[in-house]
Amino acid sequence: MTEFLGNMYSWFTFIPKITLSNLFEILILTVLIYEVLLWVKSTRAGVLLRGGMIIVGFYLLAAMLHLNTITWIINHMGQLVLTALIIIFQPELRKALEQLGSKNIITDLFISENSRQQEGYTEKTVNEITRAAFEMGKVKTGALIVIERDTPLPEIERTGIPVDGIVTSQLLINIFEHNTPLHDGAIIIRGNRVTSATCYLPLSDNLSISKDLGTRHRAALGISESTDSLTVVVSEETGRVSLAAGGSLRRINSPEELKLAIAAKPEEETVSGPFKLLKGWHKNERKAE
Numbered sequence: 475m476t477e478f479l480g481n482m483y484s485w486f487t488f489i490p491k492i493t494l495s496n497l498f499e500i501l502i503l504t505v506l507i508y509e510v511l512l513w514v515k516s517t518r519a520g521v522l523l524r525g526g527m528i529i530v531g532f533y534l535l536a537a538m539l540h541l542n543t544i545t546w547i548i549n550h551m552g553q554l555v556l557t558a559l560i561i562i563f564q565p566e567l568r569k570a571l572e573q574l575g576s577k578n579i580i581t582d583l584f585i586s587e588n589s590r591q592q593e594g595y596t597e598k599t600v601n602e603i604t605r606a607a608f609e610m611g612k613v614k615t616g617a618l619i620v621i622e623r624d625t626p627l628p629e630i631e632r633t634g635i636p637v638d639g640i641v642t643s644q645l646l647i648n649i650f651e652h653n654t655p656l657h658d659g660a661i662i663i664r665g666n667r668v669t670s671a672t673c674y675l676p677l678s679d680n681l682s683i684s685k686d687l688g689t690r691h692r693a694a695l696g697i698s699e700s701t702d703s704l705t706v707v708v709s710e711e712t713g714r715v716s717l718a719a720g721g722s723l724r725r726i727n728s729p730e731e732l733k734l735a736i737a738a739k740p741e742e743e744t745v746s747g748p749f750k751l752l753k754g755w756h757k758n759e760r761k762a763e
């Protein structure tokens with residue numbers, strides 16, 4: 475018993491004291507890691523991170539198998555890779571630094587991010603998008619409608635003109651009306667609002683796309699390859715409605731089919747900021763159970 479108590483005592487004295495400044499440090503690091511994860515998720519950095527992880531895995535394997543030449547090469551490539559990353563991500567890094575200088579980080583994390591992520595779209599929005607798409611299809615008005623889901627699209631939004639209007643079929647039809655200032659490019663829908671019009675989307679370089687499809691469809695496919703968004707395309711040539719999601723494009727034959735395809739709302743967020751990550755972990759834990 476005495477020995478047990480002695481062990482307990484030494485265990486408790488071993489635990490370092492957590493001071494207020496430690497807590498403050500933990501908070502700062504949580505916020506920083508959260509911001510970096512958000513940045514990775516919303517930029518090309520995500521793809522590169524995956525590539526980087528493969529190289530690290532390869533390096534560890536080479537080190538374990540004592541493949542000295544390979545580990546030597548990877549060791550000496552480090553500086554080169556760092557320089558290359560700075561050059562490749564120069565636009566993103568500049569934007570990130572500009573944002574850091576211009577925003578109130580605390581407010582953005584706990585308020586703006588919250589209100590932005592929390593919004594899911596309602597059935598009414600789904601109905602309005604569907605109605606507009608098929609109305610435009612009937613009169614062969616080309617349209618490109620990107621519906622944001624979990625991946626934030628601020629970089630795409632920035633290429634267009636801010637709108638911030640509630641989604642109605644009339645608004646959508648009006649935006650894509652020929653020879654009007656907002657008709658060119660794509661619109662972004664976040665929650666129940668059109669946030670931006672005339673946006674430029676990354677074009678897909680998928681070689682297997684039908685040669686009959688032009689840049690509008692290629693742009694829809696492009697955004698669906700790099701984000702989890704849903705993009706409704708109306709062809710100006712044929713009036714056909716298609717939907718791009720997860721890197722593939724499919725033809726939509728009826729309003730009901732489109733409603734069903736876009737009705738799957740992204741899971742509503744109930745927590746925000748860094749605490750969203752905790753929720754994610756909790757969710758994964760539950761899945762594992």
Ligand SMILES: Nc1ncnc2c1ncn2[C@@H]1O[C@H](COP(=O)(O)OP(=O)(O)OP(=O)(O)O)[C@@H](O)[C@H]1O
Nearest residue numbers: 616658659660674675688689690691693709710711
């Ligand atoms: N990268 C892009 N981002 C956003 N919109 C784009 C992009 N590329 C093209 N578009 C839109 O697509 C229009 C051109 O469509 P184009 O005729 O080349 O494509 P398409 O796939 O054949 O479509 P459609 O069947 O409607 O003719 C442009 O006027 C523009 O509005």
